[in-house]
Amino acid sequence: MAGQVSKEEVGTVLMQAMLAAKNLRPQRDRLMQLRRRLQQLSPGEDDKAAVQELATNLFKVYYIGIEAGARSIATCLELAAENGARLALNPAFAVMPDQHLYSALLTQRLPARPTTQKEAFARVEATFYAVKLAQEHYLPRCIEHLVGDRPPHPAPTATGEPPQAAASGSVDLDKARTYLNHACTLVSLAVKHIDLAVVVLSRFVDPEEVASLSDFTDKFAYISEDGPYPASD
Template identity: 65%
Template sequence: MAGQVSEMDLEIVLMQAMTAAKNIRPQRDRLLQLRRRLEQLSLSPGDDDHAGRIKKLARDLFDVYYIGIEYGARTLLTCLKLAAEGGARLAVNFAFATMPDEQLHDALVAQRLPARPTTQTEAFSRVEVTLHAVKVLQDHHVPRCIEHLVGQRPPIVGERRKADPSDKAQDADTAVDLDKARDYLDRAITLADLAVKHIDLAVAVISRFLDPKEVTSLSHFTDETTYISEKGPYPSD
């Protein structure tokens, strides 16, 4: 059928989508854990090692977006590329690609979860939305959180998607403000949670076009091969 990926090509596409889903979920959970640590730091400003704990939190946040979720973002790109090469009809939302980060955040949150997808095209649209959500939190919200924790913007993964007039230069000093850091982290977690829901739906719909045994096999394979973090299991502190 025109606009649909063949079963043979769809297997590798689904593998990429499954891999992204299994990478993004633990990164979302890690951000939730780090928010709890930030809340604890906000309640104990007089702690003897307060500054050291803030730096450790910033370092762990850096690992999530620069090392952890970067793998998921690249896998999402690969998923869409392979789908297009396989003949998929992609309903790309070009407006999302040109929005400033904060406007895109609001648009993604307002969209929430549209009607449940039933076609390959609708499923791939969910993959695209997942990618936008991941890139905004990776390129903007988590780095801004770190900036307000330690007073300086950390490096961004690769080149920025687009210029955002609200951004400050990376080498500019910023006042440390735990409340603002918490606000940016809250926004990042909102997008991460949306990304998890979108990619899970995409995987479920794409799976319907394949033999259930093959889907089960791909699921087991991605359980074993998905990259979570080169740091290994995240600490529980």
């Protein structure tokens, strides 16, 4: 059918969506866990070590953890486009200021029960923007307010290190909480979107192949070397 990924190719697209879903869910849980820790902190020199540990763990999630999910989502959209999908990407998202994009993603009107490939890929697109906004804006700003320095931008070939805590005067726990709350909201939204996309795309693949892809992505989805979350809390 015109405008759709063929049955022969949709499995490769679905695999990337599954990889993203299985990456993002534990990252969301980890962020929720770290948000609870941040809520328990209070300003003071005695908390400096705890603040540094929190910033380091947040860095691992944003720089390493969800980076794998973001790449899978981008690959999913690229493969879909290459194989004939009729995407409904919103060009305004790419140029919106961060705060406007945050509001737009939260109020975006999408079918509650997507049924078509086009509707599924709209969910993948929303997942991509939600993840990238959390990764590139809200989580780095949270870390900046914890340690007084902006962490490096994530890149596939980079080996970044989390910034070290600066003087206590540069720490603003209230602002850090605000940014982390926004990041948690975005990643939770992304998980909902990608889960729906996986359900819909699975309908275009033979059940045996869906089961095989699920087993494969269970083994190869990147969580992180510190997972699973939040068992250690």
